Structures are given as C-alpha cells and as structure tokens.
Amino acid sequence: MFAQKRLGKELSNIHKSLPPGIAIASTPDFTNWKMDIQVLDSNPLYADQIYRLNFKFSGSYPIEAPEVTFIKEDGRDIPMHPHIYSNGVICLDLLGTNWSPVQNVESVCMSIQSMLTSNTKNERPPGDDTFVRSGYRSPRNINFVYDDNTV
C-alpha cells in the first residue's frame, strides 16, 4: 500500500533515468529488487567489475530502511572493502541508524558506489570470519557500531 505506491513511483523513475554505473538487474515485485552497480573510475580494486545489490523492502519501506546486501549471482562477486563482509553484508550507517525516508534506491546505490570508489584498502572488515560463521543473513538484526568515518 504505502510502500508499494512509493516503490512504484521509484521504479517508474529509475526506468526513465539512472545515473551512470547503476542499472536495474531485476525488479520482480515490490519486496525485492536487484540492482547492478559498477565503479566508473580507474580504481584498480574494482576495475571492470559489476556487483549486484539485493534490496529487500518491508511493508513500512520509506519509514524503515531497506535491507541492502551484495549477493553472488550471475558470476557477480562481493567487492573487497573494509566495510563489506564476505557474505555481502554492508556496514553503512545510511542503511541503519542514519536511514531517512528521503533516501531512495537510487541514492543508496550512489552512496554505495561512492563508498567503493573512494576505497583503497583491499581488505575485509576485522572479524569477518567469525561474523560470517555466526550466520546472520539479515542485516536487520545486527547492531553495527559505525566507528570509521574515513571511508
């Protein structure tokens, strides 16, 4: 209802225009969208790579943040980044405490794109192994501590 209406508007919007490096992979319904993002500059870490983002929307979508993770699909890998766990979970305040309904799918994609663009470290977050093994599948239940403002 509320969420679907808003997502419908966003969908028609992104069908008409999207910023460079961002593309729609699949939008089967109003609960789950997949977007392809690409880093456009010559960052050696991500050159010529396309990554797939998975958006999950709850019924109270613009009020509540969507769940956004990277997924391995169609040969897309999970990018190396000190804030991205190897299971695709992204540690980004925008998707947690700093979410605001003014954001939308496009702006989230752009934020993640710029987060990748500005990164120079070829590493995973500390404690990646234990985190991945602990089996969280939904970032909703994780309390991140957003301590690093450099990236």
Add this chain to the structure above:
Amino acid sequence: MDIDIPDPTDWLQTPIPGLQALESSLRCQVCKELFTAPKVTSCGHTFCSLCIRRYLSTSSKCPTCMKPDEEPRLRDNILVSELVGSFNTIRKQLLDTLRAKEKEKEEEEEARRRRKAEEEEEEEKERVTSIQPRAEKRRPYDDDDDDDIMEDAEPIYRKGKRPRQDTTIAPRYPQETGPPTRRSTRTSSQRTNSRILSSQTVVILDSDDEFLPEEDEISDNDDFRSNNNHNNNNNNNNNGSRAKRKAISRGVPETPTKNSDMVACPICTRLKDKSKVEAHVNRCLEGKRSPSPTPIKATNGPGTPLKRQPVSFANIPKPQQRAPYTDEEKKELRLPKGNASLTKEADIRKKLREFGIKYDAKGKESKQVLWARLQEWTNMWNANLDSATPKSKETLRRELEAYERHQSTQKPSVVQDKGFERDAWSKGHRSEFEALVAAARKSAAARKKENGVVEAGPKDQQLLDSMAGVQAELNGIDSPEVVEA
C-alpha cells in the same frame, strides 16, 4: 511499466523540461506524491502530514536534515497546499498541451526533413533532366505533401495547414494600409481620449485640495460641528487623511498652517488639533489611546485626569474555566501521542474501544501491537484533520485495518524478523518438521552405512540447510496474499 504513474520526469519529454524541478519540489520526499496537507518542520522542510507524523513517531528528527524535531512543532504550510492544489488542477492539461506541442514540433521537423529530402531529390532530378520548367515540378511535390496528410492522423492535418496560413497572413497585415491600420488608429485615438479624460478626473481630484480651507472653516464652526456631526465627520475623515498624506509627503510634521484647525482622526473620528493629528493617528494606528489629555478627551471624561489602575495580581481577571468541548469541537481535536511505557495495556484497550477500533478481545495481542495500532490511528486521525478534504471515521478505520494487514504480510521472510513467533510456528508445523527430521535421520543413517563415519559433519550441515530452505518455503506459502492498495 505500462501503468501511467504521474511523475516529475513526465516533463522531460515536453518543451519545458524545467517543470520537472518545479514538480519535484511540490512532491513529498517521503511518499513521492504531491503534498497532501503539507506540514513544515521547525527546520523548514515540508512533508505530507501523515508521512512526517509516521516518521516522527519512529524517530524524532527531520528526514531531510536529521535535525531533531517533534510532532507538536509541525505547522501547516498553507501556501504549499495552495500551490499543490492549483498545480494539480492544471497538471494534466498542461502536460497534454505541452506533449501535443512537442509532438507537433517533432512532426513538423519530420515533415520538413522529408520535404528537404524530396527537394534535394528533385534538384538531383532537375540536374539530370533540366529541361522541364520548375512550375510544373512544384505540383507533384504539393500533392505528395497532401498525401502525407491523408496518411497521417488529424494533428498533422492541422499542423500542416496552420503554419502555411500563418506565413501567408501574418506578414500581409503590417504591409497593408487598409482597414487594420485604420482600426488601430481609431483605437489609439480612443485611448488618448480616455487618457485625457482620466487625467482630467485626476485634475479634479487634485483641485479637491483647494477646497481644503473651506472644509476647515466648516470644522472651525463649533455649532455647525455639533449639529451636523455625521456629515462633518465624513468630511473631516477625508480631511484628516489628506492632512496626514500631506504631512507625510512634505516630511515636515510640525508646521501648522492654522493653529485653530480641527481635524478628525480617520480612525477614532475624534477631533484633533491639526498640528497634533499626525501623532495621534500614529498612536491610533498602533492601537494605543493618546495618553495626553486632549480637549475632546477632557470633555469625554470631565475632571478625571488619566489614572492608571495599579497593577496587581488581584486585578488580573481570572481565566474563565473553559467550557467543556462540544461534540463538534471534539471532532476537531488532535489526539495526543502519549507515552508507551507510561500507558497501561488496559488504557490502550479502552482508547481503542473509544475510537471504535477492533482489537482482540481475548487479549491475545501484545501491548506492543496494540500500542502500534493506537499510534497509527493517532497519526491517521491527526493527519486527516490537517487535510482539506477529511475522510470519514469509518474510512479511516478501514484504512488502518488495511495498513496493518499490509504491514504484517509484507514482513520479509528472511530468517527471523522482529515479530516472528517462534513457538507458534514450531507448534503449527510440528508434524512437517518431524517428518523432515525423520527423513534426514534415515538418509544420514543410510549414507553412514555406505561411507562409514568420515563425512558425517558436512552432510549433516547440508541436511540442516535444506531443512532451512523448506522452512523458508513454507513461510512463503503460508503467508496470506499481499493486500493490494
């Protein structure tokens, strides 16, 4: 996407793409709709009433700038609601007109290109067979053009004709010295006439000033004043305002021409000395009575010098006990938000009952659920009061139910979400789980027999994974269909 959703990007296909920016600022950033009952936050951002209320009940900050804000500080944004209203009424018309224009332009462009191509072709032909006269050549081209018109739809017809007419008629007029120019001279002479007339009237108005002394004399005459108070007041009204205007224009307030001139204040109609009238008028405009005793004042309150009542708390009138709200007024009242931890579950139930909202009578719903329902109702109710076209209580109730149904079914089925009731789930699907576990044990035992004990660990893991998959599937199947808006 074949459904037509009105969107700011619609304007990109029109001759004025700048309208996109205009429309996107008339849309709420939360729901992306045109504002309904716009509210402005204390930081100056505007949102729909319901959107901002909903968001502020989850976190107390502005969605745009993240500055802290609270619901009671929201204010109506009347200008924006007017803007949205007027924009919405013209939107479709404007869009259609602009689109038609753009289409027309494109078609024209197309026609021109075609014509050009044809001309080039003809020139080519001409070059090859340069014997035939040009006039005869023109004809087939015109016919061609007409054929195009016949082929295409109506708009082309209009467009194909109109510019040609325009080009033939438009330049002809200025050259002609016939009727059109004559008419224009006539109108201009009329205009000058009227101008003279108006200037004459202006002169008359100005000469009114010369009557000033006469009126002054009238007001000077005391008996006359008392007898013809009514008439006099009117005259003096004009007089006073003129005097004021004069004084202002001259910028010299304290230059009385006649000392005994009495002028009525245009606001309180009291007679004043001409030299003091301006100051008096200023005071009157500020809403204060003149503190200095004046002749008229003196007659009004004879013998009593202006005395201020001493200020003391005893003199302050006690605020009257507000009359209890009438039913009409009650309908207009915004509901308070309340506090979740201070409100007892029974109170929430009572309130819900008062509003006529359904809840589980057996008490199966937790306080959290009831509170969320009450909050949503409060938001909806308050936002409804803000809107220009309020809905009925019954409609609101239905909307609340739909909203809640939607919220509960839209929960993602990933692992476990907040409201997942593990016990109920495992009880409800006990038989399926048991069957699965039995099957897993069986196949594990069979494999053990085959391979020995070596690979037991990973296999088990695999089985568990498959079970989780089945569970997720069940979850998906079990959830009722999504309610369409």
